[in-house]
Structure formats: C-alpha cells, structure tokens
Amino acid sequence: MKRMSLPLRLALAPALLSGSLLLGACGDDDGTTNPGENDSKVGTELVVTFADKVVVPTYARLATRLTELDAACIALAAEPSEDKLTAARAAWRAARIPWEQSEGFLFGPVDSFGYDPALDSWPVSHTELDAVLASNDALTQQYVSNLANEQKGFHTLEYLIFGDGGTKTVGELTAREYEYVKALSAELKAVGQLLHGAWAQSLDGNKPFRDTLATAGQAGNSAYPSVHAAAQEMVGGITTILDEVANGKIAEPYYSRDPNVVESQFAYNSLEDFTNNIRSVENAYLGHLQGEAKTGTSLRDVVGVDSALDTRIRQQIAASISALGAIAEPFRESINNDTERPKIVAAQEAIRALHDTFQGEVLPLVTQ
Secondary structure, three states: OOOOOHHHHHHHOOOOOOHHHHHHHHOOOOOOOOOOOOOOOOOHHHHHHHHHHHHHHHHHHHHHHHHHHHHHHHHHHHOOOHHHHHHHHHHHHHHHHHHHOOHHHOOOHHHHOOHHHHHHOOOOOHHHHHHHHHOOOOOOHHHHHOOOHHHOOHHHHHHHHHOOOOOOOHHHOOHHHHHHHHHHHHHHHHHHHHHHHHHHOOEOOEOOHHHHHHOOOOOOOOOOOOHHHHHHHHHHHHHHHHHHHHHHHHHHHHHHOOHHHOOOOOOOOHHHHHHHHHHHHHHHHHOOOOOOOOOOOOHHHHHOOOOHHHHHHHHHHHHHHHHHHOOOOOHHHHOOOOOOHHHHHHHHHHHHHHHHHHHHHHHHHHHO
16 A cells, blocks of 8 residues: 555545645636635635744754654664664654654645655555665665655665564664665655755745745735635645544554554554644644644634634544544554454544544635
C-alpha cells in the first residue's frame, strides 16, 4: 500500500473532495468574492493566521527535526555505537511529530510537488530494498532521490535503524546499510527544507505558497479566487486526514488483520502517529501550535468561541485522542488481539464523529 497518495485518499473517501477539486467547485469563476466574504470571521485574517501560526511553523519544525535526524545518522555511521543508534531512533521519532502534525493540511506544495509520498510511503518494499542493498550502485542522496517512494523516506529508514520493534543492534547493521541510512537521512533533510522553503521563501520567481494562501480573494490569485475558497481548503484538509486515520490507517490493518499495512510498525510508533494527526486537526482549528498563545482569527472564531458547536468539537478532539491512548502499542499486534479490537473500533467511531462534525457543520460555515 502506497502511503495514502491523493488517488488512494479519494478512493477511501469518495464523499470528500480534494482541495483542488473543492476549490474548482466553490470558487467564483470571475474572481469576485462570495457573499459574506468580508465579514469578520471568514476573512483574510483567518487564512493569514492559519498560514503564519500553524502551517509555516510546523514545516519549519519539520525541517529542523530532519536536519537533526540527518546529523544523528551521520554520527551513527561514522562511529557506530548503541548510544548513537538510540539517538538516531529518538531523532526519527522526534521528526515524526511535526510531519504527522502537518497532515491536516496536505495541500499545496506537499501535494503538487510529491513531497508527501517521497517522505512517507509505506509499507516498505523488502524485495526492492534488498535489491538496492545487493547492488553495486553508489548510495548517495541523489541516487536515493531517484528511487521509488517505497524505497526511501521515513519508513525505509525506520526499518533499517529499528528492525522489528527496535530489536536491531548496531552489530546487525551492515556497512552497506550504513551507506543507505546516510543517503536516506540526507534525502529526508533535503525534502524537508524544500517543503518549508516552498511555503516560506520565493524561489525561481515564484512567491512562497504562504503568500498564495494569504492573498486569497485578491485580484490575480487563481489558486484561491476567494477567501472562502481558501477556508474550504483548510476544512477539506481537516476532513481528509480524519477520514484517512479512521478509514485508512486504522481500518485497513484492522479489517485485514494484516500488520504489514500498519504505519510505523517497526518503531511501534503507530498510535503516536495517529494521535499527532488529531493534534494537526486541533492546531488547524485553534489557529496555533500546542503551547503557543492564540493571536488572530481561527476556525474556532468562525464556529463561535465557547458556542455549543465549539464545545462539541473540542470534546470530540479530546475523545479521539483519549480513545487512541486506550489502545495498546504495538498497534500491529492489537489489531489481532480480541481485548484491544473493541478499543480500536471505539477510536474509529470517535474520529469519524469528529470528521462528520467538520464535514457537516463547519464546512457549511465557510461555504456561505
């Protein structure tokens, strides 16, 4: 299974529209604003806050964590030790946090430039991985960059440095695997920097995507002809990841009872990944990252702070995280454990309820 590429996400969620399709359906053809466009809730401040307080800081953190992961892998390969292997694994887990917390907004450069599958395809193709290791090809970052997505990214590196559940020892890593580890981490670092740069910096005459989102509704903005179109993209990102977690990441291994299709199965990091996906939704809704103060308008303001709907959304977010926390890790074993399986169903139901609230009650508020 390829890591939830756009076609697969759409196949899993036929009721959802991709961001681009959604925009095409909802934006004004003549570039004019929709009725209510200039009200205080669904206005420019909403998308600017989202871009500046949620998206760009998350990608900045991802780029930093991937740079740290690369440094840890270089140190491990240069002078292998159990401590350095432990440090590399810790750096891998740390980098997963901002990545998974970015999945509530998998639109823009991460989708159009293919950064998502380049970073996060799974499951690992053991046959193809073994072929790479058995070849005489020089394992450089450029070489890895040209490999299929299933031969690079987070999960190939995860397999090499963790083994099954973190049982791999330094002595079991071969010289060839160390070369692969270094090339993989260098490529992850490069993609992380490109992704952050695409949102935050001008490149080759193209303005940063942050500006594209922040200027929604302004003349000449063909991507977002109205602020409402940009706001719909925000809510579409939220509903897409909620659908993916409940009906893809959890449902596929649960119903097939196949641990091989579990995300982050080697590091036993699956439930942490799913939880950070819900945190991504929370961040997008509140308009800031965890531990940071709120400034500007957020989707919560659109809903109405402390309104009945706002209270229910925050309760559903907490319930989803709590339900995931009740499941025993490793998730790859819980899917075949009769004691854990009802907890998995409960988590799916909690996440689906949150999805339905955003789809049925929040999306209409930004579509008016």
